[in-house]
Amino acid sequence: MRPEVVQVADGTRLAACVWDAAGPPRGSVVVGGAMGVPQDFYAPFARWLAQRGWRVTTFDYRGSGQSRPASGSLRGFHADLFDWTRDYAAVIDHAQAALPHRSLYLLGHSLGAQLPGLLANQHKVDGLLSVAAGSGYWRQNAPALRRVVLIFWFLLVPIATRLCGYFPGRRLRVVGDLPAGVVLQWRRWCLNPRYSVGAEGEAVRRRYASARFPVRALSIEDDELMTDPGIRSLLALYENAPSEIERIVPRQFGIARLGHFGAFRREREADFWPLLAQWLGRFEQAQAR
Template identity: 70%
Template structure:
């Protein structure tokens, strides 16, 4: 693994890492992380995937992880900025292997932002893992019971008080720039998620996506539902798309959950399946 500094279109500097493959190179994979999740979390999977022949890139969105400033109070960033960070990771990967396939592996938010990318033409496909639209009424039942308090009380009050969302103190999501969490709030309160909250220009951005989308819905996901996954995938209205469910029983494990797909115990269970889906593009077709 080597550390890299990515430069976004607005000259923001983003911390990234590249896991180089050994032997025959199959292509590039850029891992787009979930909201509030550091790239460290994906390191075991990225290292394993590199051993399967993929050049794997990870990064921390601005204002988070290794891309965080000394303080988030007053720090300016929103989800459009995070999309620019994603673009920078894609540009770096594409420049390194310009003639090889480049896949995005998006976990939760990491499968939502690709519809906003300006460099979609560099993407060969999106493998979406445990991702849904985020609309609160399509959240998993337990989360749906508490999320109105989260969006209508905790987020606005805490963000106003601290100047950012203090997720680490609250043991929820993670520390987030105020612009990110308040924009995310608007998305999650809208039935059409980002497209409904932002309007026609964002709808058109998703509609421009032509890369195939394979979305894996985890049956015991404590945050996302199959309905939410279908809602997200439908935003990519002109892309070849397919939704597939994965249950713990199929992998002979007790639990997977929202974060389980990237934990080390899946090295002999789910990870080989993910590698197979990346290796054989037929899985990206209806």
């Protein structure tokens, strides 16, 4: 692994890490992280995947993880989800430039599979493996979450963000620290039945509709955040992308629990990570036909 700095067109500098492939690279994989989850969380999986022939890039969106401002404070830090999409696009450009004649796939966890529909450089993406990613609309959250999510959106988020100038999720033990623009835009999305497309309008609908890369979505039975209806709603936004859903029942793989985050935890190295690698390989096989 080596740390790298990726510069976005607006001058923002992002912290990224690259794991070079063991042997001749099969292609590139860019890992798009979930909301509030630092790239370090994905490091064990990225290292493991690189050992199987992939060049893997992880990164932190601006204002998060190692891409926080030098002061460490997010008070007054300006960023929204469109900025995070531009960050994602810059990392894709960086990865594609390193291996210009190889395929590039996205492995998107939660938010990391929502933002690709907004990318300006979708033509550089050869496939999206979507893990535990749904629309986020609150009525499609899991039942246990629906009982508390309106308190989160109508009380906790607006009050805490106004008081602190950012969302202090780490202190509240919810999601993680988020720039005010990110969390308030995310709030609008999650309160709209059509999520990002409903909240942002026709320009965003057209951007999702322009996606042509194949999407394979993993719907995890015991995901406490994303339900199967939410996953189907997200795929519906990618209206012109060939897509399919793979329903994951953990016990069928001898796994007691996966949940929203379990797919990338180190204890899944022996049983679930080979399946993720297999699903990435299916993109390769489809391209070879």
